[in-house]
Amino acid sequence: MGAGEFAAIGRIQELLTARLGVPPPGETWVGDDAAVVQTPGGPLLLAADLVVAGVHADLGLEGLDDLGWKALAVNVSDIAAMGGVPGHALVTVAGPPETDLGLLYSGLVEAARRWRCPIVGGDLSNGPVVTVSVAVTGSLPRGRLPVLRSGAREGDLLFVTGPLGAAAAGLRALRGGSGDLESRALASRHRRPEARVAEGLAAAEGGARAMIDISDGLAADLGHLARASGVGVDLDHVPVAEGATEAEALTGGEDYELLFTSPDAGAVDRSFRMAGLAGPACIGRCTGRAGQLRLGGQPLEAGGWEHEWRWAGD
Amino acid sequence: MGAGEFAAIGRIQELLTARLGVPPPGETWVGDDAAVVQTPGGPLLLAADLVVAGVHADLGLEGLDDLGWKALAVNVSDIAAMGGVPGHALVTVAGPPETDLGLLYSGLVEAARRWRCPIVGGDLSNGPVVTVSVAVTGSLPRGRLPVLRSGAREGDLLFVTGPLGAAAAGLRALRGGSGDLESRALASRHRRPEARVAEGLAAAEGGARAMIDISDGLAADLGHLARASGVGVDLDHVPVAEGATEAEALTGGEDYELLFTSPDAGAVDRSFRMAGLAGPACIGRCTGRAGQLRLGGQPLEAGGWEHEWRWAGD
Numbered sequence: 001m002g003a004g005e006f007a008a009i010g011r012i013q014e015l016l017t018a019r020l021g022v023p024p025p026g027e028t029w030v031g032d033d034a035a036v037v038q039t040p041g042g043p044l045l046l047a048a049d050l051v052v053a054g055v056h057a058d059l060g061l062e063g064l065d066d067l068g069w070k071a072l073a074v075n076v077s078d079i080a081a082m083g084g085v086p087g088h089a090l091v092t093v094a095g096p097p098e099t100d101l102g103l104l105y106s107g108l109v110e111a112a113r114r115w116r117c118p119i120v121g122g123d124l125s126n127g128p129v130v131t132v133s134v135a136v137t138g139s140l141p142r143g144r145l146p147v148l149r150s151g152a153r154e155g156d157l158l159f160v161t162g163p164l165g166a167a168a169a170g171l172r173a174l175r176g177g178s179g180d181l182e183s184r185a186l187a188s189r190h191r192r193p194e195a196r197v198a199e200g201l202a203a204a205e206g207g208a209r210a211m212i213d214i215s216d217g218l219a220a221d222l223g224h225l226a227r228a229s230g231v232g233v234d235l236d237h238v239p240v241a242e243g244a245t246e247a248e249a250l251t252g253g254e255d256y257e258l259l260f261t262s263p264d265a266g267a268v269d270r271s272f273r274m275a276g277l278a279g280p281a282c283i284g285r286c287t288g289r290a291g292q293l294r295l296g297g298q299p300l301e302a303g304g305w306e307h308e309w310r311w312a313g314d
Numbered sequence: 315m316g317a318g319e320f321a322a323i324g325r326i327q328e329l330l331t332a333r334l335g336v337p338p339p340g341e342t343w344v345g346d347d348a349a350v351v352q353t354p355g356g357p358l359l360l361a362a363d364l365v366v367a368g369v370h371a372d373l374g375l376e377g378l379d380d381l382g383w384k385a386l387a388v389n390v391s392d393i394a395a396m397g398g399v400p401g402h403a404l405v406t407v408a409g410p411p412e413t414d415l416g417l418l419y420s421g422l423v424e425a426a427r428r429w430r431c432p433i434v435g436g437d438l439s440n441g442p443v444v445t446v447s448v449a450v451t452g453s454l455p456r457g458r459l460p461v462l463r464s465g466a467r468e469g470d471l472l473f474v475t476g477p478l479g480a481a482a483a484g485l486r487a488l489r490g491g492s493g494d495l496e497s498r499a500l501a502s503r504h505r506r507p508e509a510r511v512a513e514g515l516a517a518a519e520g521g522a523r524a525m526i527d528i529s530d531g532l533a534a535d536l537g538h539l540a541r542a543s544g545v546g547v548d549l550d551h552v553p554v555a556e557g558a559t560e561a562e563a564l565t566g567g568e569d570y571e572l573l574f575t576s577p578d579a580g581a582v583d584r585s586f587r588m589a590g591l592a593g594p595a596c597i598g599r600c601t602g603r604a605g606q607l608r609l610g611g612q613p614l615e616a617g618g619w620e621h622e623w624r625w626a627g628d
Contacts, residue, residue, distance in 0.1 A: 005438055008415055008438060009438060011415070011416070012415065012419055012438075015416065015419050015420070015423065016419070016423065016432075016433055019423040019426075019427065020423060020426055020427065020432045020433065021432075023432075023434075027434075029432065029433075029434040029435065030433070030434065030435055030436070034435065035402070035404070035434035035435040037401070037402050037434060037451075039353065039355045039358070039401075039453075040355035040356060041353045041354035041355020041356065042354060042355065044353070044358075044451070046402060046404055046434060046435055046449075046451070047404070047435060048404035048405070048406050048435055048436050048437055048447075048449055049406065049437045050406040050408060050437050050439050050447065051439075052408050052439050052440070052441045055408075055439055055440055055441060056439070087351070087353075088349070088351050088360060090349070090360055090361070090362035090449045091362070092362050092363065092364040092447040092449075094364060094366050094369075094445050097621075097622040097623055099623070101322055101325070101326065101623060102325070102329065105326055105329050105330070106329070109329065109330065109333040109334060112333075112334060113333065113334065118330075118334045118335075118337075118343065119330055119334065119343075119344070120337075120341075120343040120344065120349035120351060120360060121343065121344050121348065121349035121360055121361060121362055122344070122362050123362055123363045123364050123447075124319055124322060124323060124326075124621060124623065125364050125365075125366050125369055125370070125621055126366070126369055126621045126622060126623075127366045127369060127443060127445055128442050128443055129441060129442055131408050131441055131445050131447075133362075133364065133406040133437075133445075133447035135360075135362055135404045135406075135449035137351075137358070137360070137451075139353075307411075307438060307439055307440045308411040308440060309411055309413070309415060309438065309440075
């Protein structure tokens with residue numbers, strides 16, 4: 001009777017394909033981190049995400065400026081996960097009349113400056129809760145193809161750009177109200193996620209064949225990548241951020257590190273080194289057992305958090 | 315203490331300019347119907363608008379499919395008002411779990427087909443009320459510049475692409491519950507607004523110097539165009555849609571006809587005729603009295619409906 005978010009997205013994809021047709025060659029529509037469309041000047045990346053107060057952010061624990069930052073950063077992260085560079089942002093905001101728009105936009109603008117992605121338009125409306133929707137354009141380095149979720153092959157190595165679980169541990173620290181130094185550092189990983197644009201470029205340069213950002217949690221996003229590519233995954237280990245638990249690293253989500261596959265560890269290492277970046281962690285490899293996720297030989301639950309949707313007629 | 319929507323938008327514009335700088339030459343950011351940014355393939359148009367159930371649409375009077383149609387159509391209208399053609403759409407939806415996403419997307423998809431503007435990505439989230447945010451890209455015919463709000467000059471003639479007030483009269487008919495033929499036709503003008511893409515192209519081809527879509531109401535949108543251009547406006551008359559009142563035509567809004575100025579009535583007439591379109595109505599002319607709007611020699615209140623915002627610190 002019910003349907004989760006991923007099922008609902010699947011139904012919407014079916015409806016769109018049935019009524020709007022399949023994308024022309026070289027384009028990717030719904031289903032990846034960002035869409036890829038062709039323009040006279042080359043491929044254009046398009047991503048949109050929304051952040052709802054009380055759902056994605058507890059305004060008792062973080063500020064409207066943090067919510068603004070997050071709304072823009074998560075879209076930049078989607079562009080990064082294609083191997084792209086952000087271009088411009090559009091921002092729509094719904095909220096009650098007393099919403100502190102100045103505070104909200106100060107966070108949006110900080111993120112826009114951080115990733116050189118100016119806010120060029122948008123809309124305002126009254127509504128019962130603060131809801132911020134951001135759309136971001138992106139481009140690829142000249143001649144480069146986008147890195148989709150679907151390109152992983154059996155034998156590819158799996159990399160992640162940083163240890164995981166800090167955002168979930170940060171939320172736990174905020175809820176616990178502890179003010180010590182480690183807690184404050186973790187909290188800022190929850191409140192102000194970083195989008196890994198430089199890492200996404202280095203991964204693409206290093207021959208990444210599939211990539212996704214870790215927004216839903218490592219296990220869930222591994223599942224998305226494996227399903228899209230028709231591979232399985234054997235993880236050796238999971239790099240856990242200091243102060244986080246392994247469960248937070250596996251299912252916490254909102255870390256916005258990038259997960260990618262490549263057949264060539266040497267090329268990956270070289271391209272990160274040449275970009276002045278810390279090398280990504282190799283955490284396992286892709287197998288031919290489609291859809292099977294394992295950690296240390298044990299089955300891994302894809303899990304991860306979903307919004308609830310009931311689909312009429314189910 | 316309080317601040318209306320237009321004042322809030324002005325404050326946001328100030329904040330964005332102070333922190334992100336002014337747009338490079340050839341670009342237009344916040345403040346027109348759509349933003350214009352430069353890409354290697356030419357100018358890219360970007361627009362985003364949101365529709366909130368209970369604010370922009372009464373779901374007791376119209377369906378979620380109508381709300382979906384409207385959310386996409388109003389963005390296509392913003393592209394049309396620049397003299398552009400829509401490209402691709404991104405859609406984010408917040409709503410309670412019981413939201414009939416199938417019905418909502420059926421309206422979105424109908425509009426996407428109507429204007430050949432496929433939905434290529436987006437996001438879903440739970441939230442207390444249905445909130446649909448759409449972002450649309452657009453392009454211009456090769457070699458053509460966008461038609462901004464700010465290009466009108468003293469002596470320009472003012473044109474509108476159709477009679478006004480039908481959407482407001484349609485809402486009145488829906489509220490009155492009358493089921494006669496005229497009421498049903500008017501109601502559909504409220505529920506399913508048309509975006510005037512062909513008319514926008516013809517206006518640009520006919521030498522339009524300034525253009526805006528009539529979303530807030532003729533008086534309010536005339537005010538936007540006049541302020542942006544530094545001109546005044548003398549209206550001879552207002553073309554009122556059958557079944558609508560003059561007040562609905564002046565301040566009802568949501569008609570999404572295009573308002574534009576041109577120095578050359580003959581060129582406008584020729585380009586609409588060559589496009590197989592009914593000629594637009596000439597309703598007055600621009601004057602040198604900056605900001606003064608008059609109808610039949612009497613002052614015209616800019617009026618129009620605004621969302622409410624309080625700006626912290628005011």
